[in-house]
Amino acid sequence: MLKIAICDDQPKELELINEYITEYLGAHTLEAEKKEFSHPDQLLTAIETESFHLYLLDIVMPMVSGLELGQSIRRISREAQIVYITTEPGYALDAYAVNPLHYLIKPVEKQALFSLLELALSKVDFGKEITVTVKVKEGLRTLSAGQISCCEYKNRAARYTLIGGEQVETTTLTCGFAGHIAPLLRDMRFLSPHVSFVLNMSRVEKLAREGFYLREGGFVPVSARQYAAVRNAYLNYRLSREEK
Structure with a gap:
């Protein structure tokens, strides 16, 4: 089963991204487990005991940035797909070290997210575990x-x-x-x-x-x-x- 983690400290953004992903999965009849995290520490705790195929991470968050979070994920998994969501395109070079799949600029557009999900899923062997x-x-x-x-x-x-x-x-x-x-x-x-x-x-x-x-x-x-x-x-x- 596909496993997706969404981490954003802005409740409205978190809700919107989750809503778009739910719509995409329903339209493509894909079974998935989604988990939402409103603080990076929550996700850091979660990845100690479970893994996800796809991570959607806000870059600017309190205490632990999305860039630092991506580095922690990469220490655990090189296979996971990481997508950064940000208001600042200038972070792209800083994120190079964790080899992210792509970036989405806020406010997130539905069709841009759908296209990115299609790309991410083409790289994930979630049906062959x-x-x-x-x-x-x-x-x-x-x-x-x-x-x-x-x-x-x-x-x-x-x-x-x-x-x-x-x-x-x-x-x-x-x-x-x-x-x-x-x-x-x-x-x-x-x-x-x-x-x-x-x-x-x-x-x-x-x-x-x-x-x-x-x-x-x-x-x-x-x-x-x-x-x-x-x-x-x-x-x-x-x-x-x-x-x-």
Whole structure:
């Protein structure tokens, strides 16, 4: 499902943008989850535990500007589409570092927003999100690939670390770890740098010789024999994201 975050400290602007997006989604029969944030701190808190495909951000806001907010989003995700909404076109150069999709000038015109939504949706694979259903002590749980930071095979079970730090541990695997993680590896964000680990490359803070350091504070080792191949795969992933 498409997930959209709108952040603007002006209530009327926030309401208007939300109204236009609702109209667009209805006209195109698109299912989506929209969340409105009237303060950047609210969105900063939200992205600690969830991700969005599309962010519409006012640039001039109290305490944390839309530019700073965009930098925080980029540290978490290189895939997300960021659209800035502003009264000041001069901010365009300052925003270059977060590679925004486009800018909208206030007051926002409906057709301009509709055209931008069409462009944004053409770049989002929201209908193709891979999910894995795992057996846990309490029953079954379905995890979307975007929720997962990494997964470790330990004591014949898989332990998932999710965005935000929550850990989900499966019961004993009957298919082996390689078979268990096969669906995740069909997602270009995922890589297995070690026989007992798979990680989401969009969650990497740093790659060192010994392994990957993740944004959630975790560490995933790299097999010494695979280091060159793993490093190249990670660099290719980063380059592919920056070219979008």
